[in-house]
Amino acid sequence: MDLETSKQRIQELHELLNRYNYEYHVLDQPTVPDAEYDRLMNELIKLEEAFPELKTQDSPTQRVGGQVLDAFQKVEHRTPMLSLGNAFDEQDLRDFDRRIRQVVGDDFSYVCELKIDGLAVSLLYEDGYLVRGATRGDGTIGEDITENLKTIRSIPLRVKDPVTMEVRGEAFMPRKSFEKLNEAKIQNEELPFANPRNAAAGSLRQLDPKIAAKRNLDIFVYAMTDAGEQEVEAHSESLDLLDHLGFKTNKERQKCATIEEVLAYIENWQEKRPSLAYDIDGIVIKVDSFEQQSELGTTAKSPRWAIAYKFPAEEVVTTLKDIELTVGRTGVITPTAILEPVQVAGTTVQRASLHNEDLIREKDIRIGDQVVIKKAGDIIPEVVNVITEKRTGEEQEFTMPTHCPECESELVRLEGEVALRCINPSCPAQIREGLIHFVSRNAMNIDGLGEKVITQLFKEELIKDVADLYELTKEQLIELERMGEKSADNLLKAIEASKENSLERLLFGLGIRHVGAKAAKTLAQQFDTMDKLQKATYDELVTINEIGDKMADAIVTYFSQEEVQELLSELQEAGVNMTYKGPKPVNVEESDSVFAGKTIVLTGKLEELGRSEAKAEIEALGGKVTGSVSKKTDLVIAGEDAGSKLAKANELGIEVWDEARLLIELNK
Structure with missing residues (x-):
């Protein structure tokens, strides 16, 4: 031929x-x-x-599965993958409904969908072709698992229209595939997966795509975050469009006009849940209209227009064999229940947090008790209560110690706190936990440097603080258990790469009390360099939005310590970046940009910039780009073939620009 x-x-x-x-x-x-x-x-x-x-x-x-990868590359999501707030009972849902009505009135509808128990992924298409697939990661940065996702046959490699868009979906393992996989593992004398969710996640994080190809995974696509040139006004319309383009969506979705209809939908699927060919752990409820979604907005972590109803947790009875104490990186002493192993919601549970001494007293928990266990949100094991009528008299009451179980320092309870705390800065447990936090995903994000490796390094006295991580050698690493030459090389590369992180990751990684990831970014944006932040006064800090009295006091106290100043000097000498690399926040009041403080909608095809680039440029100048036109919209930028959004802008009398005007204002 x-x-x-x-x-x-x-x-x-x-x-x-x-x-x-x-x-x-x-x-x-x-x-x-x-x-x-x-x-x-x-x-x-x-x-x-x-x-x-x-x-x-x-x-x-x-x-069929391509070449074996050395590691997964990190990628930044075009739009953050926010998590949903949770509802656990009818009252939570009615409160959610009330909050919606307070903002948008009574004229709206919901879309209810099954909450698939799998792994959230993002799929990016350019001109109709799949170009990238990524995990959720921390919501901002995920891992590129494109080759593994290509093995899922329900994901189109090319969609029906030549669109450029980003969609989100839930990859999962059907129950039949899970059973077949575990049968094979047992036959090969391998440890079976605990549940289909773990099996799906494990399959998609295989470096060999051929393994993922054999696992028979599936996906339901549930949203488009960037509709490209598609004109859709509601979530239900976007799902219909996804169907048209060739994606697999879940057909069990339903539009609901009232919260009563939502509750009926939940009750129906709670009963029918066992009959499905895949696992679900709840129901997702979303306001349908994109305009109303925009009006409701989002918090830093989740949209205000959606909520996930979690099915009631499965409860089981087991024996509490012992109570173990752990010391966290801030010195808090946490008691943990050691349990007779028991299956709860698909996994074997052997430990459950008891939080603090007050909870143990309140529930009268004793060693040897028969206790009821459940997983909060189907994830975190907790002790619900004690079955006191099963006591034999041999149970032992538990008393919290007066001294740290790791360093023997006297424990204290700070004013206003429930927890007991070790305040010895040299406590080895706190140092070890601080190291684990420093290398974690949301902090310095050093691949291959997990809890087990950190514990080994600390035990062998190869590291005593975070600066020592940057002095490690290949010869030291290959002496560790299960650390070969290739793994050592990859770990050293990851440590070296972490030196280039922006300042906010380092700030969060240092574990300053009260400073979370969001506050770390705010501080980095505000002060730009570590040197300027170190010199910041309490009065300067409290003038910043999101920085309260306690946080400001903790920051000043932290940087005033001599050992902290020495640590930062060591990190700087090692080549760790001490400056902010991201976009600076625009001061709307001081900005002379025409976009600052305005709500802007992009519609139609932009020839020169493309919608994603235009959105990034506008937001960098202080504008807010939304997906639908409403009375709150200040400006609409219309490219070629603009449709219903342009018509609505004209109807509402909103200012409209073409692409040429946009390019002039952007100095292009």
């Missing part, structure tokens, strides 16, 4: 295989037997081997 004939036949095979794949994996309506699909696939593989120049990025052969 010559080149031209092969090219034509390859195109025919693409169309046939994509159609059969869509019918089987998305519609669940196969039209040909598996043997016919396999025959056509083998024919395509042979043609691409004969004519490799004809292999394309959307070829069905790209689903």
Whole structure:
């Protein structure tokens, strides 16, 4: 077969295989037997081997699993992947409904969807082609798992229209696939996965995509965060558009006009939950209108227009064998229940936090008790109560110690706090926990330097503070348990790469009391360098939004310590970046930008910039870009083929610019 004939036949095979794949994996309506699909696939593989120049990025052969990766690359999401607030009972949902009505009135509707118990992923398409797939990560930075996601046959490698857009979905392992996988693991004398969610996450984080390809994963796409040129006014419309483009959405969704209909939907699926072919752990409720979503807005962590109702947690009974004490990085002593292993919500639970001494007293928890265990939000094990009628008299009351279990320093209870605390700055447990925090994902994000490796390094006295991490050598690392040469090389590269992190990651990693990730970014943006922040006074700090009295006092106290100043000097000498690298926040009152403080909507096709770039430029100048036109919109920028948003802007009398005007204002 010559080149031209092969090219034509390859195109025919693409169309046939994509159609059969869509019918089987998305519609669940196969039209040909598996043997016919396999025959056509083998024919395509042979043609691409004969004519490799004809292999394309959307070829069905790209689903079988590509080359083994050395590591996953970090990628930044175009739009943060926010988490949802939780509701655990009817009152939580009614409170949510009341808050919605206070803002948008009574004229709105909800969309209810099954909450799939899997792994949230982001899919980026350019001109209709899948170019990147990533994990949620910390919501801002995820891991590029494109090659693994390509093995999920319900994810289109090319969608029906040449759109540029970002969509979100939940990758999961169907129950049948999970059972089959665990049967194989048991036969091979391997440890089985605890539940389908863990199996799906483990499969997508395999460095060998061929392993992921064998796991028979699936996905439901549930949102488009960047609709590109698509004109949609509501979430329900966006799901219909995703269906049209060839994505697999969950068809069990339902529009609800009232909270009563929402509650009925929840009750129905709580009963039908066991009959599904996949696991769900609740129901997601969203306000349908994008305009009303925009009006409701978001908090730093979650949208105000959506909530996740979590099904009641499964409760089981087991024996509390002992109470163990741990020392956190801030010195707080936390008691933990050691339990007779028991299955709860799909995983084996052996430990549960008891939080503090007051809780133990309040629930009268004793060693040897029969206790009721559940997972809060189906995630965190907790002791619900004690079955006192099962006591034999051999149970032992528990008393909190007076001295630290790690360093023997006297414990104190600070004013206004419930917890007992070790205040010895040299306590080895606090230092170890501080090191684990420093390398964590939201802090310096050093791949390969997890809790076990940190504990080994600390035990071998190779590190005593975070600065020592930057002095580690390959010779030291390969002496550690399960640390080969390649792993040591990768770890040293990750440590070196962390030196380039922006200042806010270092600030959060240092573990300054009361300073979380968001406050660390605010401080980095405000002061720009570590040197300026070190010199900041209490009065300067409390004038900053989000920095209260306690936090300001903690920051000043922290930087006044001689050992902290020495540590920062060591980090600087090691080459760790001490400056903020992100965009500076725009002071709307002082800015002379025409965009500062304005709410702006982009619509239609922008030829020069593209919508994503235009959005980034406008936001960098203090503008707020939203997805729908409302009375609160100040400006609409309309490209080619602008549709309903432009019409609505004209109807409301909102100022409209074309792309040429936008480029002039951006000095392009």
